[in-house]
Amino acid sequence: MNPGGLDYNYEDWTTIMNMTAKTSVLNLTQEEFIYPGNRACSGCGLSILYRIGLKALGRDCIFVVPPSCLTVMQGLFPIAATQMPVLNCTFASTAAIATGVRAAMKRLGRDTQVVAWAGDGGTSDIGIQALSGALERVEDIIYICYDNEAYMNTGVQRSGTTPQGTLTTTTPLSGKAEASKNIPAIIAAHNPAYLATCSASYPLDFHDKLLKAKEIKGLKYLHIQTPCPPGWGCEERMTVEIGRTAVETGLFDLYEIEDGQMKLSGPSQKLLGKTSLRPVREYLEMQVRFKALSDEQINVMQAEIDQKWAGYRDTF
Amino acid sequence: MSDAIIESGNVAAAMAVQLARAEVIAAYPITPQTPVTEKLSELITSGEMDAEYVAVESEHSAMAVCIGAASAGVRPFTATSSNGLLYMSEQLHWAAGARLPIVMCVVNRGIGAPWSVWNDHQDAISQRDAGWIQIFAKDHQEIVDSTLKAFRLAELTHIPVMVNYDGYYLSHTYMPFETPEPEQVDAFLPTFEYKHALNPERPESLNTVTLPDARRDVKSIQRGGYMDLRHNLHEEMRLAIKVWQEIDQEFQKVCGRGGAPIIDPYRCDDADFVVVAMGSLANQFRDVVDRLRDDGLKVGVLALQIYRPFPNSIIAEALQSAKHVMVYEKGLSYGYQGALYGDIKSALYPYPSRPCLHNFIVGLGGRGIPTESLFQTVKTACVQDEQMSPAQADEPRWIGLQL
Numbered sequence: 001m002n003p004g005g006l007d008y009n010y011e012d013w014t015t016i017m018n019m020t021a022k023t024s025v026l027n028l029t030q031e032e033f034i035y036p037g038n039r040a041c042s043g044c045g046l047s048i049l050y051r052i053g054l055k056a057l058g059r060d061c062i063f064v065v066p067p068s069c070l071t072v073m074q075g076l077f078p079i080a081a082t083q084m085p086v087l088n089c090t091f092a093s094t095a096a097i098a099t100g101v102r103a104a105m106k107r108l109g110r111d112t113q114v115v116a117w118a119g120d121g122g123t124s125d126i127g128i129q130a131l132s133g134a135l136e137r138v139e140d141i142i143y144i145c146y147d148n149e150a151y152m153n154t155g156v157q158r159s160g161t162t163p164q165g166t167l168t169t170t171t172p173l174s175g176k177a178e179a180s181k182n183i184p185a186i187i188a189a190h191n192p193a194y195l196a197t198c199s200a201s202y203p204l205d206f207h208d209k210l211l212k213a214k215e216i217k218g219l220k221y222l223h224i225q226t227p228c229p230p231g232w233g234c235e236e237r238m239t240v241e242i243g244r245t246a247v248e249t250g251l252f253d254l255y256e257i258e259d260g261q262m263k264l265s266g267p268s269q270k271l272l273g274k275t276s277l278r279p280v281r282e283y284l285e286m287q288v289r290f291k292a293l294s295d296e297q298i299n300v301m302q303a304e305i306d307q308k309w310a311g312y313r314d315t316f
Numbered sequence: 317m318s319d320a321i322i323e324s325g326n327v328a329a330a331m332a333v334q335l336a337r338a339e340v341i342a343a344y345p346i347t348p349q350t351p352v353t354e355k356l357s358e359l360i361t362s363g364e365m366d367a368e369y370v371a372v373e374s375e376h377s378a379m380a381v382c383i384g385a386a387s388a389g390v391r392p393f394t395a396t397s398s399n400g401l402l403y404m405s406e407q408l409h410w411a412a413g414a415r416l417p418i419v420m421c422v423v424n425r426g427i428g429a430p431w432s433v434w435n436d437h438q439d440a441i442s443q444r445d446a447g448w449i450q451i452f453a454k455d456h457q458e459i460v461d462s463t464l465k466a467f468r469l470a471e472l473t474h475i476p477v478m479v480n481y482d483g484y485y486l487s488h489t490y491m492p493f494e495t496p497e498p499e500q501v502d503a504f505l506p507t508f509e510y511k512h513a514l515n516p517e518r519p520e521s522l523n524t525v526t527l528p529d530a531r532r533d534v535k536s537i538q539r540g541g542y543m544d545l546r547h548n549l550h551e552e553m554r555l556a557i558k559v560w561q562e563i564d565q566e567f568q569k570v571c572g573r574g575g576a577p578i579i580d581p582y583r584c585d586d587a588d589f590v591v592v593a594m595g596s597l598a599n600q601f602r603d604v605v606d607r608l609r610d611d612g613l614k615v616g617v618l619a620l621q622i623y624r625p626f627p628n629s630i631i632a633e634a635l636q637s638a639k640h641v642m643v644y645e646k647g648l649s650y651g652y653q654g655a656l657y658g659d660i661k662s663a664l665y666p667y668p669s670r671p672c673l674h675n676f677i678v679g680l681g682g683r684g685i686p687t688e689s690l691f692q693t694v695k696t697a698c699v700q701d702e703q704m705s706p707a708q709a710d711e712p713r714w715i716g717l718q719l
Contacts, residue, residue, distance in 0.1 A: 103381065106342060
C-alpha cells in the first residue's frame with residue numbers, strides 16, 4: 001500500500017514486499033531505474049519488463065548484456081538511459097561473463113546480484129553453450145531471457161525460438177519450417193535452482209518472480225514471452241493484449257520449477273479451472289507474422305494446446 | 317630469492333601466477349597448456365593459493381570469465397594454446413577494446429587442420445592484430461619473470477598481455493629456475509585496480525554502442541567516438557615499449573634479473589651476420605653462433621622479446637651494422653612471408669643501412685629443428701648468399717621439408 005502517496009525508499013519498500021504476497025500497482029515502488037526517453041520502439045514489450053524488473057531487482061545489481069535490443073535501449077555512448085552498472089559483452093558469452101563478474105563479487109565479498117539479460121537468439125542459439133556451462137557449475141546469477149521469438153534487433157530474422165510457420169525476413173513467404181526449441185525445458189534438464197516463465201503482459205508476475213529469484217542461491221532462469229510490434233506485425237497498442245491472449249489461449253504458459261517440481265503460476269494457474277480456453281486462432285490472427293499459417297496448421301496447433309492442457313488438468 | 321627449482325615450464329608459469337596473486341582463474345584444457353591449469357587448480361584446492369577456479373566449458377568462455385572479473389575489478393588469469401586461442405579470438409579483441417588488464421599465457425602450438433599438438437608460433441601470429449601485447453619467453457626463467465612483469469604491464473597500460481612460450485620445448489621440459497619471494501612480488505606488483513570497475517555505487521555502462529563521431533555527454537563534455545578510442549589504444553600500445561623497459565628495471569631492482577626486455581642480443585656487437593628469432597629458438601641459436609664463431613664467422617643472434625608493440629626503431633638500430641640478417645620463424649603470413657620477417661623489413665626501411673635480409677621458416681607443427689641444420693643453413697647463408705639477388709633472398713626458405 002502507498003497511503004498518502006508516500007514515496008518509499010528501497011529498504012522500506014523491500015520490507016513491504018516481504019509482507020505482501022503479491023505486488024500490485026498500489027505497492028509497487030515509484031522509484032525508477034531507467035530514464036525516460038530511451039531508444040526502445042513504441043509498444044516495446046522489453047521496455048515494460050526492464051522498467052518493472054529493475055524495481056524488483058533494486059540498485060545492488062550488475063547487468064551483463066549481449067547484443068540485443070536491450071543494448072540499444074540502455075543507451076549509446078556516452079549517454080546511458082539505464083541507471084544500472086552494465087557490462088556489454090559478446091553475443092555468445094553472456095553467462096560466462098556473468099560468471100566472471102560473480103566470481104569477482106565473491107572475491108570482493110559483495111552480495112551484489114549479477115543479472116544476465118539476453119534475448120532469445122542470444123540465449124537459445126549463440127549463447128546456449130555458455131549458459132549450459134554456467135548452469136552446470138551452479139553459478140549464483142539471475143539469467144533473464146526476453147523471448148520476442150526472432151532476431152528483432154537485426155531486423156526480424158528467425159531464431160531457435162521462432163514458432164513454426166512464422167514469417168520472418170529469413171523465413172519469408174511460407175514461414176519457418178521447423179518447430180521452435182523449448183528452451184525452458186532444456187534449462188530445466190540442468191536442474192536450475194529456480195526456473196520461471198513470464199510474460200511482458202504480466203509485468204507484476206515477473207516482478208514477484210524476480211523477488212523470489214533474488215532470495216535463492218544458484219542459477220535462476222526467467223524466460224519471458226515478449227511481444228514486439230514491429231517484429232510480430234501488430235499495432236503498438238496491442239503489445240499487452242497479444243501477450244495476454246498467448247496466455248489465455250493456453251499457448252504460452254506461466255509456470256515455475258523449484259526442486260524439480262513444476263507448477264503453473266498466476267494467470268495460467270487460473271486457467272486450470274476452465275473447461276475450455278480461448279481458441280489459439282484469436283492470438284494468431286492478431287499478428288501479421290502468422291499470415292502464412294494454413295487452417296490445417298492452426299488446427300494442429302489447437303490440438304496440441306488442448307492435449308497439453310488435458311495433461312495439466314490431470315497433473316495439477 | 318628462493319633456491320633454484322627444477323620444474324616444467326608450465327609449472328613455472330603456474331608458480332608465477334600464484335605469486336602474482338591472480339584471484340580468478342578460468343581455463344579450458346588444451347594440449348600443451350593443460351598442466352598450467354592443472355597446477356593452478358591443485359594450488360587452489362589445496363589452499364596454497366587464494367583464488368576462484370572456474371572450470372569453463374570453452375576458451376571463449378575462459379576469456380569471458382576473465383573479462384567479467386577484470387571489469388569488476390579483480391585480477392584474472394587464463395592460459396591456452398593453438399585452436400583454443402583462435403576460439404577466443406573474438407574475446408581477445410573485446411578485452412583489448414575494453415582496455416582490460418588481463419594476462420594470459422599462450423603455450424604455442426600449431427593450428428589445425430590438420431590437427432597438430434606440436435609447437436609452432438602460428439597461433440600467436442594469427443592473433444597479432446587483436447590489440448594485445450605479445451611477449452615471447454626463451455626459457456623457464458623468462459616464463460616466470462615475464463609473467464610477473466606482464467601483470468604489471470597490463471595494469472599500468474590497461475592493455476591485455478599475452479606471454480608466449482613454446483609448447484613442449486619449454487612447457488614440458490624440466491629446467492632450473494628461481495622464483496622471487498612473495499614479499500618481493502608484492503612490492504613489485506601492487507593490488508589490482510581497475511578505474512572503471514563495475515560498481516552499483518558508481519554505475520557505468522561499459523562497452524556500449526559507440527558512434528562513428530565524437531558525441532557530447534549529458535554534461536555537454538565531448539567524448540571520442542570509436543575511431544578515437546582505437547587511436548588511443550594504438551598510441552598507448554606504442555608507449556608500452558617504454559613502460560615495459562621501466563618495469564624491467566623495477567623488476568631488476570627487486571629480483572636481480574632482467575636487462576633485456578625488448579631485444580636480447582648474443583654476440584651481436586661486431587657481427588656481420590645476425591640471426592633474429594623469438595622464443596626458445598633464439599636460445600638454441602646461441603650454440604650455433606658459438607660454433608660459427610669458432611669457424612671464424614662473425615655471427616650473432618638477436619632474440620626478440622616483445623613482438624607487439626613492435627619495437628621497430630630499437631630493432632632497426634640494433635641491425636645497422638649487420639650486413640646480413642637472417643630471420644628464423646615458426647609462423648608466417650600465408651601467401652607472403654614470415655610475419656616477423658615482414659615486420660623487420662619494414663622497420664629497416666626508414667634507416668640508412670638496410671642489410672640483406674633472409675627469411676627461414678622452421679619447425680611448423682613441431683617439425684624437428686636440429687641444431688646441426690640451423691648451423692648449416694646459417695653457414696650457407698653467410699658464405700654463399702652474398703651472390704643471391706635481393707629478390708631471391710627475400711623469398712622465404714623452408715628448412716627441413718620432407719616433401
